[in-house]
Amino acid sequence: MSLSSPVAPSPAASSGDLIARYDANAPRYTSYPTAAQFTSAVGAEQWGGWLARAPLDQAVSLYLHIPFCKRLCWYCGCNTRAVNRESVIASYVDLLLAEADLVLKRIGRPVRVGSIHLGGGTPNMLAPADLERLFAGLAARFDLGHCFEIAAELDPEVLTPEWVEAAGRIGLSRASLGVQDLSPDVQAAVNRPERFETIRWAAEALRAQGLVSLNLDLMYGLPRQTVENVVTTLGLVTTLRPERIALFGYAHVPWMKPHQRLIKDADLPDAPARFLQSQAAARYLTSKGWTAIGLDHFALPHDGLAAAQRAGRLRRNFQGYTTDQAPVLIGLGVSSISRTPDGYVQNLSQERDWRAAVSAGGLPTARGVALSAHDAFVAAIIERLMCDFAVDVAEVAARLGCAADSVAGAWSLLARFVEDGLIEVDGRRLSVTPQGRPFVRAVCAAFDPTAVPAANRHARVV
Numbered sequence: 001m002s003l004s005s006p007v008a009p010s011p012a013a014s015s016g017d018l019i020a021r022y023d024a025n026a027p028r029y030t031s032y033p034t035a036a037q038f039t040s041a042v043g044a045e046q047w048g049g050w051l052a053r054a055p056l057d058q059a060v061s062l063y064l065h066i067p068f069c070k071r072l073c074w075y076c077g078c079n080t081r082a083v084n085r086e087s088v089i090a091s092y093v094d095l096l097l098a099e100a101d102l103v104l105k106r107i108g109r110p111v112r113v114g115s116i117h118l119g120g121g122t123p124n125m126l127a128p129a130d131l132e133r134l135f136a137g138l139a140a141r142f143d144l145g146h147c148f149e150i151a152a153e154l155d156p157e158v159l160t161p162e163w164v165e166a167a168g169r170i171g172l173s174r175a176s177l178g179v180q181d182l183s184p185d186v187q188a189a190v191n192r193p194e195r196f197e198t199i200r201w202a203a204e205a206l207r208a209q210g211l212v213s214l215n216l217d218l219m220y221g222l223p224r225q226t227v228e229n230v231v232t233t234l235g236l237v238t239t240l241r242p243e244r245i246a247l248f249g250y251a252h253v254p255w256m257k258p259h260q261r262l263i264k265d266a267d268l269p270d271a272p273a274r275f276l277q278s279q280a281a282a283r284y285l286t287s288k289g290w291t292a293i294g295l296d297h298f299a300l301p302h303d304g305l306a307a308a309q310r311a312g313r314l315r316r317n318f319q320g321y322t323t324d325q326a327p328v329l330i331g332l333g334v335s336s337i338s339r340t341p342d343g344y345v346q347n348l349s350q351e352r353d354w355r356a357a358v359s360a361g362g363l364p365t366a367r368g369v370a371l372s373a374h375d376a377f378v379a380a381i382i383e384r385l386m387c388d389f390a391v392d393v394a395e396v397a398a399r400l401g402c403a404a405d406s407v408a409g410a411w412s413l414l415a416r417f418v419e420d421g422l423i424e425v426d427g428r429r430l431s432v433t434p435q436g437r438p439f440v441r442a443v444c445a446a447f448d449p450t451a452v453p454a455a456n457r458h459a460r461v462v
């Protein structure tokens, strides 16, 4: 069934009403099927088969996970741990290269790489010599001649001049600096002291070494955080004119990340307060010249992300919004996720298990999910909604050779969104209204047959 004529929005739907109605728990839809659907039914053997037949006509993307930090921030949802011993990190680099060898053996053909992303954790926990050794090792194994982007997530408080010089030598082109919030009160509530002067130094030093795109990660919804904290932080960091700003809503998932219990529930802003913080940030950034990208990113008009959005070529993957169009992603390291057109797999997420598997010469695959034709159809609908806030379901069905009616159940679930003015529907074309944008994950969930509105599974929508 489709909704052919939009129903008039209910005039009484204030943002408070909408939050009460739609602020359920939903995935962030960085993939579909989501990581929650991965199971051990897909393991190393199947992944080896998928690698052997992976399409290599386009360059692949590499993701390398560095699960080490100097200290643990209490809000952190990443797979990482506090480590001080350099030898632990150096041996991890050896094993990353050993894992690359295992993957290349299964692929059995030369592999061209288009982009490399170092994520974490904190990739600048690698000693500068280890960073260069890692890249020399990658260059000896992969064809990096077509690599157009080398990106890394960096903690400014751990960054050194020596690391920045090494970054210049490996050709780092994009960096994401973790900022979160610069108010001492909020920083104390999350165990993350950080000074604006350090961030300014990091931005200037990296740019002087050839960085072309600077991203800053900010957060809202942190303990003791207010609209004023968010706007004050933005006032400082926008003076650096970062090409991109990511504004993540704090995902409080203590059942998955027990250290988040160090954050007092009473200190957390409630859903309406979070909503006001995100809206104030969006107003501030758009008034200063950044374009809103998808759910939580902002980009200056000359940046590739803004250009991709204008061209309808914005993509979404495990790193969030991206310009990366590669059909094959090879993830190396603890908990990394990989993808081919056949499906997704994730590596073992305990470092000791991952080290043992790689040392024994086996692919360290823990779980995954095969992608059916219907999954690919739902994935394409959800990706367009997350990126463009609009999708023509009939067009996607025709492009992928699927029956548009196979998602017919979604339209009845979406009737209340139409009534509340969150979406407009014209035939099989759906667009999310400006008022509906904060709730786009709930719109996506209507197409997701696996969506379970379970409180203890995902973070809040807003």
Ligand SMILES: C[S@@+](CC[C@H](N)C(=O)[O-])C[C@H]1O[C@@H](n2cnc3c(N)ncnc32)[C@H](O)[C@@H]1O
Residues within 6 Å of the ligand: 069, 075, 076, 077, 078, 119, 120, 121, 122, 153, 154, 155, 156, 176, 177, 178, 179, 180, 217, 218, 219, 248, 249, 250, 251, 252
């Ligand atoms: C790998 S860290 C960035 C680099 C470095 N480790 C740092 O913190 O400076 C990735 C980013 O994820 C975001 N993040 C971490 N935990 C989060 C959570 N629970 N909810 C939302 N965003 C989170 C933060 O903005 C953080 O900067």
Ligand code: SF4
Residues within 6 Å of the ligand: 068, 069, 070, 071, 072, 073, 076, 077, 078, 080, 120, 121, 122, 155, 178
């Ligand atoms: S936010 Fe960054 S520095 Fe803090 S614990 Fe997480 S990965 Fe480490």
